[in-house]
Amino acid sequence: MTSNPFRQRLWVVVPLVLVLAPYASRLPLWLSLAWLACAGLSLYAASGRRPALGRAGKLLLTLGGVAAVPLQYGTVIGPAGGVALLIFLSGAKLLELDAARDRMGLLFVGVFLLVAHFLDAQQLATAAYMVLAALGLVAGLVASHAPLAGEAAAPRRALVLAGQMLLQALPLALLLFLLFPRLHGPLWGLPQQVAGRSGLSEHMAPGDISQLILSDELAFRAEFSGARPDSRQLYWRGPVLWDYDGRAWHGATPASASPPDAVAEGRPLRYAVTLEPHQQRWLFLLGLPSRLPDTPRGTLGSDLQWLAAEPVRERLRYELESYPEYRLEPRLEAAPRTRALALPPGTDPRARELARSWRRAAPDDAAIVGQALDLFRRQSFAYTLNPPLLGDSAVDDFLFASRRGFCEHFASAFVFLMRAAGVPARVVTGYQGGELNRFGDYWIVRGRDAHAWAEVWLENRGWVRVDPTTAAVPGRAERGVGAALPASEGPAGMRVLEGAWLRPLRLGWDLVNTRWNQWVLGYNRERQRQFLASLNPLLASLQGMVTALTVAAGATVLLLSLRLLKRQPLRQDRISRAYARFCRRLAKLGLERNPAEGAESFAQRAARARPDLAGKIRAITGLYVALRYGPAQFSDAHRLETAVRTFRPPRRAR
Amino acid sequence: MAARALPHLPWRKPRIESGPVRLTARRLYILPTKAGLVFGLLLLGLLVGAMNYGVSLAYLFTFWFAGLAVVGMLHTQRNLSGLVLRAGAAPPVFAGETAAFSLHVDNPGGPARHGVALHHPLGRGEARDIPAGATGTLELRLPQVRRGWHAPGRFSLFSTFPLGLFRCWCVLELDWGVLVYPAPAADALPFPLAETDQGDDPAPRIEGAEFAGLRGYQPGDPPRRIAWKAVARGGRDLVTKQFAGGSLHGLWLDWRLAPERDTEARLSRLTRWVLDAHAAGLAFGLRLPNREIPLQAGGAHLRTCLEALAREGAA
Numbered sequence: 001m002t003s004n005p006f007r008q009r010l011w012v013v014v015p016l017v018l019v020l021a022p023y024a025s026r027l028p029l030w031l032s033l034a035w036l037a038c039a040g041l042s043l044y045a046a047s048g049r050r051p052a053l054g055r056a057g058k059l060l061l062t063l064g065g066v067a068a069v070p071l072q073y074g075t076v077i078g079p080a081g082g083v084a085l086l087i088f089l090s091g092a093k094l095l096e097l098d099a100a101r102d103r104m105g106l107l108f109v110g111v112f113l114l115v116a117h118f119l120d121a122q123q124l125a126t127a128a129y130m131v132l133a134a135l136g137l138v139a140g141l142v143a144s145h146a147p148l149a150g151e152a153a154a155p156r157r158a159l160v161l162a163g164q165m166l167l168q169a170l171p172l173a174l175l176l177f178l179l180f181p182r183l184h185g186p187l188w189g190l191p192q193q194v195a196g197r198s199g200l201s202e203h204m205a206p207g208d209i210s211q212l213i214l215s216d217e218l219a220f221r222a223e224f225s226g227a228r229p230d231s232r233q234l235y236w237r238g239p240v241l242w243d244y245d246g247r248a249w250h251g252a253t254p255a256s257a258s259p260p261d262a263v264a265e266g267r268p269l270r271y272a273v274t275l276e277p278h279q280q281r282w283l284f285l286l287g288l289p290s291r292l293p294d295t296p297r298g299t300l301g302s303d304l305q306w307l308a309a310e311p312v313r314e315r316l317r318y319e320l321e322s323y324p325e326y327r328l329e330p331r332l333e334a335a336p337r338t339r340a341l342a343l344p345p346g347t348d349p350r351a352r353e354l355a356r357s358w359r360r361a362a363p364d365d366a367a368i369v370g371q372a373l374d375l376f377r378r379q380s381f382a383y384t385l386n387p388p389l390l391g392d393s394a395v396d397d398f399l400f401a402s403r404r405g406f407c408e409h410f411a412s413a414f415v416f417l418m419r420a421a422g423v424p425a426r427v428v429t430g431y432q433g434g435e436l437n438r439f440g441d442y443w444i445v446r447g448r449d450a451h452a453w454a455e456v457w458l459e460n461r462g463w464v465r466v467d468p469t470t471a472a473v474p475g476r477a478e479r480g481v482g483a484a485l486p487a488s489e490g491p492a493g494m495r496v497l498e499g500a501w502l503r504p505l506r507l508g509w510d511l512v513n514t515r516w517n518q519w520v521l522g523y524n525r526e527r528q529r530q531f532l533a534s535l536n537p538l539l540a541s542l543q544g545m546v547t548a549l550t551v552a553a554g555a556t557v558l559l560l561s562l563r564l565l566k567r568q569p570l571r572q573d574r575i576s577r578a579y580a581r582f583c584r585r586l587a588k589l590g591l592e593r594n595p596a597e598g599a600e601s602f603a604q605r606a607a608r609a610r611p612d613l614a615g616k617i618r619a620i621t622g623l624y625v626a627l628r629y630g631p632a633q634f635s636d637a638h639r640l641e642t643a644v645r646t647f648r649p650p651r652r653a654r
Numbered sequence: 655m656a657a658r659a660l661p662h663l664p665w666r667k668p669r670i671e672s673g674p675v676r677l678t679a680r681r682l683y684i685l686p687t688k689a690g691l692v693f694g695l696l697l698l699g700l701l702v703g704a705m706n707y708g709v710s711l712a713y714l715f716t717f718w719f720a721g722l723a724v725v726g727m728l729h730t731q732r733n734l735s736g737l738v739l740r741a742g743a744a745p746p747v748f749a750g751e752t753a754a755f756s757l758h759v760d761n762p763g764g765p766a767r768h769g770v771a772l773h774h775p776l777g778r779g780e781a782r783d784i785p786a787g788a789t790g791t792l793e794l795r796l797p798q799v800r801r802g803w804h805a806p807g808r809f810s811l812f813s814t815f816p817l818g819l820f821r822c823w824c825v826l827e828l829d830w831g832v833l834v835y836p837a838p839a840a841d842a843l844p845f846p847l848a849e850t851d852q853g854d855d856p857a858p859r860i861e862g863a864e865f866a867g868l869r870g871y872q873p874g875d876p877p878r879r880i881a882w883k884a885v886a887r888g889g890r891d892l893v894t895k896q897f898a899g900g901s902l903h904g905l906w907l908d909w910r911l912a913p914e915r916d917t918e919a920r921l922s923r924l925t926r927w928v929l930d931a932h933a934a935g936l937a938f939g940l941r942l943p944n945r946e947i948p949l950q951a952g953g954a955h956l957r958t959c960l961e962a963l964a965r966e967g968a969a
Contacts (some may be wrong), residue, residue, distance in 0.1 A: 122711050130715065166718070169718055169725045359956050524708065
């Protein structure tokens with residue numbers, strides 16, 4: 001039973017390929033090819049057709065790779081370069097895999113790379129795939145470790161054993177996962193920043209939001225408890241833009257960090273938002289919050305902009321109670337008033353003239369707002385993702401020439417008109433609506449739900465939300481952007497997925513992912529404390545966790561060891577049982593075995609009495625004697641049993 | 655009290671056991687191997703990484719691999735637990751050769767066992783599998799230097815299956831041993847003549863005996879007795895010339911007739927003579943200081959003589 005070097009190497013190469021495959025898209029092509037070439041060379045050499053690469057060749061290859069990786073990445077410190085170097089070295093090591101120690105070492109590298117991959121991707125599908133890769137690695141360990149065990153090296157046996165062990169390890173893993181105390185922050189430096197993602201920003205130029213609309217990327221999910229709001233109420237407030245430079249809106253920094261001067265009205269909504277990391281500080285909310293949650297730490301500006309203390313770098317969950325109806329800043333101070341009326345000098349003369357004409361005719365500010373909305377409603381404004389380019393006087397061009405635009409055009413033009421007419425106004429960006437997932441009863445808000453609207457300040461009423469886009473395009477707020485846009489312009493992903501039969505599937509999958517995010521990926525310190533406290537308040541402390549973990553893990557290991565190490569019944573009796581059965585069969589024929597009679601002499605007597613059965617009697621007795629007293633092995637017991645089972649003598653000799 | 659409870663601790667002198675030994679948890683020890691320690695460090699590193707980057711799945715998989723190591727430990731113990739060991743015979747060897755101690759391992763129940771091996775300070779056996787309900791034989795090959803009866807002393811039976819992260823073993827000392835014959839002297843001197851002629855003609859010539867025929871070569875035959883001509887004529891296998899008894903009185907191989915002076919060298923010489931005489935098919939007797947074995951021929955006689963030589967001087 002000598003070990004087969006080709007198989008042994010295959011047991012290392014295949015699991016490593018499984019682990020490394022997800023890395024391939026981020027590695028330079030030459031590295032992937034070099035690794036595969038090493039693997040091929042290693043297997044080729046092991047199949048005995050050709051000696052492996054010579055010493056000099058191996059040395060040259062290793063040095064070349066070690067030099068090339070830093071050239072490619074600039075450094076080997078840090079996740080990207082270090083992992084690339086490790087991957088290269090694992091490939092080079094494949095050429096030298098003769099000792100069991102080498103194979104184990106490479107499989108350990110596989111374990112490291114498997115876990116390290118989660119720094120980059122944590123989706124459910126990734127995890128499922130990595131379970132498969134882990135199975136491969138463990139089976140590889142089993143097989144590489146028992147090079148002589150011909151039976152265990154059989155792929156099926158090794159895989160089954162690996163699967164059994166992984167399943168048996170799962171309860172322990174889950175216990176540790178739930179109870180191992182999580183830290184508050186990183187031990188040292190944070191990971192390198194993920195490349196910038198599309199999202200709202202503190203600037204808004206024409207075309208910015210229409211770009212965002214094209215993205216199907218998830219912004220956040222929101223789950224309401226208690227009262228369900230209408231989709232028209234869902235104005236998720238983000239950056240508030242005060243300052244206009246003639247083209248773009250800027251300056252989302254809150255005018256003052258003082259808490260808003262606001263009075264809540266009506267009944268509050270309760271909801272939890274799971275925000276995807278967007279690398280900015282905005283936190284989205286509906287209306288006026290009754291109180292800010294403890295986490296994330298942040299400040300609420302007087303213009304109801306909620307900013308986290310630090311950019312949102314990982315998925316974040318917060319729960320809020322807020323009032324959709326409220327009265328914000330019933331008295332407007334001089335400074336914010338000036339800011340809310342400021343316009344760059346000299347631009348857009350026609351719009352200014354129009355606004356002045358409204359001011360002259362209108363009795364109050366509310367009537368001016370009505371005039372502007374009337375304008376959008378009556379004139380034929382088109383809602384489109386592809387508006388024509390606007391000239392220097394962007395507002396004039398939009399209002400009087402093109403009349404084609406997206407929500408940022410409408411909001412921008414509206415606020416311009418208001419300011420020109422002397423009504424304090426500002427632009428608010430955020431998300432509007434979303435998609436309700438009825439399976440999980442939560443809202444999915446994506447990039448395509450990004451929106452810009454306006455707020456005007458009215459005497460006694462404070463800041464009032466006005467959405468000029470809905471005036472021009474009535475369906476926008478109820479049915480979402482997909483319905484409001486011309487059919488040819490809907491975001492590509494939306495068009496494809498909007499098929500009626502696919503929708504339940506997509507929403508179901510989104511629900512699974514939401515739960516995954518909440519319970520697995522989002523299982524951080526806060527969630528852990530919260531969850532454990534809901535089980536038992538004692539568990540919420542560090543001491544409680546450690547105690548519970550020790551007790552539960554101990555019990556699990558004990559149970560498992562009882563199961564695995566329970567005394568196996570002896571099987572030696574099989575032989576006696578089979579022989580006794582044989583004697584009973586003969587007794588039925590009138591051939592009783594005398595208790596003092598030896599097996600051999602009984603067989604001789606029986607064979608004389610029934611010559612037709614002599615052959616079988618001798619064979620069975622021979623096997624029995626060999627098993628009992630002779631050199632036969634236990635495996636022959638099976639042969640004895642089969643022989644006895646098939647021994648069905650007829651009553652009379654033929 | 656503790657000594658009764660744990661009679662098989664590694665540092666305690668093991669009892670010499672003779673009957674079948676059943677391996678139970680009481681006598682199985684388990685500790686991580688070097689690879690297991692490395693794996694532990696790897697898991698620690700992964701855990702620190704998971705903590706630093708706050709990656710939930712890294713936590714989960716690190717814990718999973720940690721659980722796997724624990725489960726692997728139990729499997730390693732299970733791989734040995736319940737085996738029944740029986741000492742097998744170790745065929746006698748000549749000094750300078752390697753004795754093969756065989757240990758029969760019954761796997762009466764439970765799953766197949768894999769990669770079970772023996773370990774001794776002087777040698778390590780090959781790992782074997784023992785299928786479910788079967789018996790395997792493990793071999794411990796130990797070089798033997800001195801003649802006499804030698805017990806291999808304490809050895810261990812171990813396995814690191816399935817993951818190689820833990821090594822489970824038991825320490826054993828069985829009531830077994832091997833008889834080591836003296837090493838035959840390297841050069842073949844002629845047989846001694848009768849004791850009366852001692853000193854005058856110490857080199858009687860075997861060639862004086864009558865050529866009796868050829869037989870197949872057996873290890874230990876002196877080269878000069880090989881029928882090279884017969885081989886050269888095209889015989890594939892070596893053949894040895896046989897001579898019929900040179901003396902009807904029989905050949906007495908006497909301790910005092912050996913030319914060497916050193917006890918061990920004399921025993922080696924006698925061993926050579928005994929082998930040669932047996933190979934030649936002669937009847938011979940053996941005279942040792944404390945023992946005389948009468949004239950006889952045949953395999954049993956040869957073994958008696960060799961054993962006497964092996965045990966010469968032993969209490």
